[in-house]
Amino acid sequence: MPVEERHGAFGDLIGSAPDLLQHDDVRRDLIDPIADSFADGGSQSINIPSEHLHKPPNVTTPLLYTVGLRRYHMLHICVLVALTAAPTPPDARISPQVTVEHGIARVDPYAWMRDRDNSEVIEHLEAENAYAETVTAHLDPLREQLYNEFLGRLVEDDVTVPWVGEDGWTYWSQTKQGKDYPILLRKRGDLEQVVLDENELADEHDYFEVTNIAVSPSGELVAWLQDTSGAEHATLTIKNIATGEQIDESIDEVAAFDLAWIDDSNLYYLRYDHANRPNRVYRHIIGTPTSSDTLVAEESDERFWAGVSRLSDGAGVIIPLDSTLTTEVRFIASSDADAEPVSILPRTDGVEYEVDHQGDRFLVRINDAGDNFRLIEVPDSAIGKIGRELVPHDPNVYLTGIAAFQDSVVLSERRGGYTAIEFMDPLSLERRVLPLPEQVSTVRVSGENEVFEAPFVRMSYMSPVTPIQTVDIDIDDLEWHVRKQREVPGWDASKYAVTRVMIPARDGTMIPVSITHLAETPTDGSRPMLLYGYGAYGSSMDPYFSTTRPSLIDRGVVYAVAHVRGGGEMGRYWYDTGKFHDKINTFTDFIDVAEGLIEQGWADPDRIAIEGGSAGGLLIGAVLNMRPDLWRVANASVPFVDVVNTMLDPTIPLTVGEYEEWGNPMNKAFYKTMLSYSPYDNVVPKPYPAILVTAGLNDPRVQYWEPTKWVAKLRDHTTSNPAESPILQRTNMGAGHGGASGRYGRYREIAWEDAFLLDQLRLH
Numbered sequence: 001m002p003v004e005e006r007h008g009a010f011g012d013l014i015g016s017a018p019d020l021l022q023h024d025d026v027r028r029d030l031i032d033p034i035a036d037s038f039a040d041g042g043s044q045s046i047n048i049p050s051e052h053l054h055k056p057p058n059v060t061t062p063l064l065y066t067v068g069l070r071r072y073h074m075l076h077i078c079v080l081v082a083l084t085a086a087p088t089p090p091d092a093r094i095s096p097q098v099t100v101e102h103g104i105a106r107v108d109p110y111a112w113m114r115d116r117d118n119s120e121v122i123e124h125l126e127a128e129n130a131y132a133e134t135v136t137a138h139l140d141p142l143r144e145q146l147y148n149e150f151l152g153r154l155v156e157d158d159v160t161v162p163w164v165g166e167d168g169w170t171y172w173s174q175t176k177q178g179k180d181y182p183i184l185l186r187k188r189g190d191l192e193q194v195v196l197d198e199n200e201l202a203d204e205h206d207y208f209e210v211t212n213i214a215v216s217p218s219g220e221l222v223a224w225l226q227d228t229s230g231a232e233h234a235t236l237t238i239k240n241i242a243t244g245e246q247i248d249e250s251i252d253e254v255a256a257f258d259l260a261w262i263d264d265s266n267l268y269y270l271r272y273d274h275a276n277r278p279n280r281v282y283r284h285i286i287g288t289p290t291s292s293d294t295l296v297a298e299e300s301d302e303r304f305w306a307g308v309s310r311l312s313d314g315a316g317v318i319i320p321l322d323s324t325l326t327t328e329v330r331f332i333a334s335s336d337a338d339a340e341p342v343s344i345l346p347r348t349d350g351v352e353y354e355v356d357h358q359g360d361r362f363l364v365r366i367n368d369a370g371d372n373f374r375l376i377e378v379p380d381s382a383i384g385k386i387g388r389e390l391v392p393h394d395p396n397v398y399l400t401g402i403a404a405f406q407d408s409v410v411l412s413e414r415r416g417g418y419t420a421i422e423f424m425d426p427l428s429l430e431r432r433v434l435p436l437p438e439q440v441s442t443v444r445v446s447g448e449n450e451v452f453e454a455p456f457v458r459m460s461y462m463s464p465v466t467p468i469q470t471v472d473i474d475i476d477d478l479e480w481h482v483r484k485q486r487e488v489p490g491w492d493a494s495k496y497a498v499t500r501v502m503i504p505a506r507d508g509t510m511i512p513v514s515i516t517h518l519a520e521t522p523t524d525g526s527r528p529m530l531l532y533g534y535g536a537y538g539s540s541m542d543p544y545f546s547t548t549r550p551s552l553i554d555r556g557v558v559y560a561v562a563h564v565r566g567g568g569e570m571g572r573y574w575y576d577t578g579k580f581h582d583k584i585n586t587f588t589d590f591i592d593v594a595e596g597l598i599e600q601g602w603a604d605p606d607r608i609a610i611e612g613g614s615a616g617g618l619l620i621g622a623v624l625n626m627r628p629d630l631w632r633v634a635n636a637s638v639p640f641v642d643v644v645n646t647m648l649d650p651t652i653p654l655t656v657g658e659y660e661e662w663g664n665p666m667n668k669a670f671y672k673t674m675l676s677y678s679p680y681d682n683v684v685p686k687p688y689p690a691i692l693v694t695a696g697l698n699d700p701r702v703q704y705w706e707p708t709k710w711v712a713k714l715r716d717h718t719t720s721n722p723a724e725s726p727i728l729q730r731t732n733m734g735a736g737h738g739g740a741s742g743r744y745g746r747y748r749e750i751a752w753e754d755a756f757l758l759d760q761l762r763l764h
Contacts, residue, residue: 086723087134090127092712093120101648102668106681108645109716110709116697125697125708125731132728139755142764146551146751153488153547154743161470161483162187163448163458166314167219171195171448180742184213186241195222195241202742206734207698209741212259214267217314221247221286223267225256230736231698232256232276236269238286251290260310260317266337268296268308268317276653276700278306281319283337297321297330297341302656311357312404313452318344318355324537324660327352331362331383344378345386358404358426361387365402371572373399375411390429398571403445406453408475410445417500417512417569419443419542421459423478434478438463440498440514442542446470456481462545464516464559465493488547495519496553498543503562503596509577511589512563512570514543515602518553523601528632528761529558529608531594535566535586536615537661538575548750555763557609558602564589564619580663581673587622594630606632609757613637614702614737621679621710624688633690633760635753638699638737642706643678644671653700680710688718688725690760692753695731696739704731728756 097111113121156177162170169186176183181198195215202208205228212225222241225234234256238247255270255278262268265286270278281297284290296319299306303323310317316333319341326349330341344355344362352373353366362378368386370393377387391399391411397420401412411422411431419442421434436443441463448458455475462468467486473479497519502510521527530552534541541561553559563569566578566586578586590610598605610631612620617639624634640646647665650656663670675681691714695707711729718727730752732739740746758764 087131089131089715089722089727090124092124092715099648101665102671104671104675106644106675108709110705110712111645113705113708113712114703116704121705125695125704125729125733128708128711128729129731129733132730135726135728136752136756136759139759139764142755142758143748143751146548146754147747149551150548150747150751152490153550155487155489158487163446164451164454165215165219166217166450167215169219175743180744181208181210186219193241196224201226207736207741209738211256214259214261214310215241216261216264216267218264220264223259223261225254225259225269227256227736229698230696230732230734230738230741232700232736233272236284238267247286248284248288249290251284251293258306258308260308262310262317262332262334262337268319270306270308273302275302275651275656277302277657279304281306281308296332302650303660305657311355312449313357313359313406315357320355321347322352323657325350325352327354329353329355331355342383344383346384354402356402356404358406358409363390363402363404363409365399367572369393370395371576372397373572375399375402375409391424391431395571398568400568401445403449403457404452405449405457405475407455408457410457412445414540414569414571417563419540421445421473423457423473423475432478434473435480436461438466438498440464440500440543441466442544462543464498464514464543464545464549465496467491467545486545491550496550497521501597501600501602503593505585505589505592507585509565509585509589511565511593511596513593513597514561514563515597516543516549516553516559518556521556521558525598525601526604527556527558527602527607528763529560529597529603530611530757531560531562531590531597531603531608532611532616533562533564533586533590533593533619534612534616535564535578535589535619537566538568538572540568542569548747548754552754552758555758557758557761557763560593560597560602562590562593564593579661581669583662583673584677586619587626587677590619590623591627591630605630607761609633609635609761611635611637611757613639615640617641617702617707618643618679622677622682624691625679625682625684625686628686628688631689633692633757635692635694635757636707637694637739637753638696638702639679639693639707639710640702641679641710643674644681646703646706647674652703680706680713683710683713683717685717685719687720688714688727689720690725690756691727692756693727693729694739694749694753695729696736697731697733698736701737707731 094109095112097108099106159174160172162172165171169188171186173182173184179199181202183197184195186193186195198210207228207230209227210224211227211234214223221238223238225236227234234254236251236254240247255272258270260268267284269282271280273279279299282293283296284293299321304321307320308317316331319330321328328347329344331344332339332341351368353364356363360380364376364378365373367373372393374393375391376389379387398414400414403410409424409426413420421443422431424431443459443461446458446460456472459471459473460468461471467488469485470483472481472483497517499515501513503513505511564586565574568575597603608631610620617636620634620636621639621641646652665671665674693707693711695704697704714727739749
């Protein structure tokens with residue numbers, strides 16, 4: 001019976017708040033108990049469930065209802081019911097900034113958020129974090145459950161397969177329960193030593209990452225780079241492994257990734273310019289003051305980044321100078337560390353190459369004769385000149401990497417959208433393709449191949465249903481030796497399946513999609529889907545095993561990766577047709593894939609989640625503007641969404657180098673193309689779905705203000721009910737582009753994000 005009829009006078013009075021009666025849970029937990037109290041002629045306390053104190057439906061301001069009833073004996077009963085409004089998001093101040101380029105005016109209401117020294121900015125970020133926690137407080141139990149599931153698939157006390165270093169020591173890495181970071185150890189005979197315990201180094205830091213470790217050729221010293229902010233500015237430290245004694249003073253403000261010994265006395269590292277571009281290579285001589293370190297190479301062209309690495313056979317170090325489209329590699333021989341670096345091949349616009357060394361020649365992977373690269377040699381005696389062709393260009397095989405060994409050259413390739421490996425005899429040039437156990441899988445040459453003369457090659461192999469394996473491949477017969485498969489407690493691969501489908505894009509191009517799902521998943525359109533995409537820089541989103549993803553799939557989610565154009569999955573042309581003026585293909589491919597998967601019955605059209613990070617966050621932002629109706633929820637991680645403003649500012653890291661990816665907006669045609677898809681510039685009144693956006697305050701790649709401005713503008717314009725489709729932002733106030741640094745902290749972040757997705761997909 002309706003409350004109005006059951007409870008007489010109370011029903012008449014509550015009629016003044018009819019919205020409340022439209023919600024069964026409110027009637028059950030709030031209205032009926034109060035009405036029953038009146039019907040009994042008495043007065044009692046009513047416990048109002050906490051969820052109604054925070055989120056009363058359709059109430060936007062605090063209300064106080066006073067209800068009076070006259071009983072037969074004229075008893076006046078007054079019941080006060082206080083309903084607190086739903087939490088409101090931070091109210092970002094609007095301060096319009098108008099810019100005009102190429103005669104086109106743009107208004108940026110939140111440009112002020114770029115000033116991280118402004119206390120208002122930090123307060124706003126903290127308020128966003130608090131708001132996100134409040135709105136999702138009901139998901140705390142689910143987050144904890146997911147986190148425990150992740151830990152349940154992790155062997156916390158674990159060791160890697162040992163490998164032999166160039167110095168003859170046997171190395172391995174281990175993790176310990178409750179410790180975030182690995183410990184590097186080594187052994188020779190009965191002598192065992194700790195090379196580096198990252199947990200000890202991390203003790204005093206909220207954020208900590210060792211970005212490179214390099215042991216000197218003799219094995220006496222170890223150098224490492226550590227980043228304690230996430231901003232990718234590192235400190236270089238050297239120590240004697242046997243004694244633990246630090247050698248020389250530490251060097252601060254070092255570029256965070258490259259480090260190379262040329263011999264036991266000379267160590268090379270990088271420094272940044274004003275825009276955080278690694279452009280200078282320095283040499284430190286052991287035993288000398290760091291103030292006397294010498295500049296070895298400097299790159300003045302702001303499109304180019306410098307690097308440094310040691311060659312496979314120890315012949316010397318190379319200094320790659322790379323832009324997106326052009327490469328020059330310089331060489332310093334181990335026999336003469338004082339020599340000026342020489343170019344292996346001259347710099348030619350539009351020509352990229354990669355180098356390794358074998359015997360008396362350089363092996364060079366180069367795209368001078370075709371987009372998919374070929375392999376040539378450059379003899380030591382003829383540096384600067386292209387020599388014999390070893391592997392010709394193949395339009396159907398994308399040559400993506402080379403690794404030199406004494407008795408083989410290992411070629412990393414892409415064939416038909418999948419990773420592949422070929423072994424080439426260095427004398428006969430005969431090539432053999434390595435057979436793989438699964439088609440939808442990923443195989444890579446490991447970084448643990450330190451012995452040039454080794455009779456085998458260390459590989460890593462995995463698929464969405466096969467945990468990562470450490471594999472040694474005999475060079476002679478390509479026999480496959482699985483040294484270890486990652487142990488995943490409770491993992492049963494037979495419960496899952498991987499399917500590769502091809503979906504036609506609107507221009508007829510077939511887009512590959514990798515789908516991981518429960519083996520018994522029906523294709524009847526009943527299952528929720530999480531669709532992931534990236535599509536930039538020619539990077540391929542290869543199938544991999546995840547210890548966290550099963551928590552989604554076990555709950556019925558179909559996980560799909562759209563290998564859209566802009567990536568490199570199908571060859572170099574796949575990248576070239578998803579950049580510059582063709583960038584729109586990345587976004588329309590993703591939309592077409594979603595619609596194709598719905599048509600094939602893989603997804604419930606009302607329960608599709610989408611996810612992408614960094615440049616993949618640009619993809620998410622673009623498709624949210626283009627087709628907000630397709631998605632139930634989006635997770636955009638450190639998203640590159642303020643494209644035009646960022647690309648107009650050459651002081652921001654990456655900007656100038658990115659001209660060869662997106663175009664230079666000082667060119668009107670490129671400007672208009674960017675403006676047509678830039679997520680921040682194209683937010684308009686639309687019914688946007690639920691959106692979770694993450695950021696890192698110290699992120700040097702996608703500055704924190706991009707996602708922050710975007711969230712504020714989305715909230716200004718969405719026409720959706722914020723209670724049903726919340727727009728949330730979480731900023732890690734002590735990290736950078738990759739989020740939390742330790743393994744446990746990262747699991748916490750993933751649990752937070754996955755709980756939000758599951759809740760929006762109605763799986764909670």
